[in-house]
Amino acid sequence: MKNNVLSLLLAGLFIASLSFTSCKKEEEEEVEPISGRTVNYTVLVVSGTGSSTKNVQGLESAKVTISVNGETKSVTTGTSGQATFQDLVSGVAAVTVEAENHTTLNYLVDLYPNLTGTSSTDTLQYDATWMRNASTLVTLFPISGEGTATIKGSVTAPLDLSDTDDEYAPSGTKLTATITTNLANFNDHTGDGKVFDFVYEGISTNTTVDATGKYTLTVPAIGDGLQITIQGDDFESAWTNFGGTAEDPDIFSVNTSTVTVVSGTTTYLDLSYF
Incomplete structure (x- = not known):
């Protein structure tokens, strides 16, 4: 009799353990970034000291701040003028670009995947093997000195x-x-999404x-x-x-x-x- 009771208790503990492990795995899968729903986003900052055609000279030491889905990150550009944000969750992001002695730019960028299909059957391009990329070239204008x-x-x-x-x-x-x-x-702007405002x-x-x-x-x-x-x-x-x-x-x-x-x-x- 004691052996039967002990067997039942062990079986119950084993089932509970499996249930806990399964729940934990589901929770981990829910918070894990999903390929195709994340994006690598690059901002190329240039100084408008040249002409109306896009200036290829990057602006160093510009601060780029991005806020998306309740998270805010900042990156300072190097000599190339680029600021790259890895593995951003898709969504509409607010971006501020600022540099000493230059105008400040604020804009919104839609980092959702592009749509496919007709207007009545549009679907998001989520692909488990695909990491999406997007980039925006922005121009700041000098307010003192050269330019x-x-x-x-x-x-x-x-x-x-x-x-x-x-x-x-x-x-x-x-x-x-x-x-x-x-x-x-x-x-x-190039790649997925679009920029506005x-x-x-x-x-x-x-x-x-x-x-x-x-x-x-x-x-x-x-x-x-x-x-x-x-x-x-x-x-x-x-x-x-x-x-x-x-x-x-x-x-x-x-x-x-x-x-x-x-x-x-x-x-x-x-x-x-x-």
């Missing part, structure tokens, strides 16, 4: 109509220069009119030219009419002006308030 351009000129306003010449705008009047070229054209930081530069009515702006540029739009803040000032009589303060505005700037050059642009 920039200069815009300078005078800023006038009709503050005394009894005088044939316009007066200078008040010292401290703020001017803003912004890149208006479509910068998404300077980025490219490019957002640049640092594409606007500010300055103020000095005491002599002059201004100078340093702006990003490329060899083939970038389009820059300049805006000036409104200001309030007293003014003098044609008869020489002082009038109450009024609001003065300036129209936006657009110029194309080339790396290493100076563009002269005078602005007139009204």
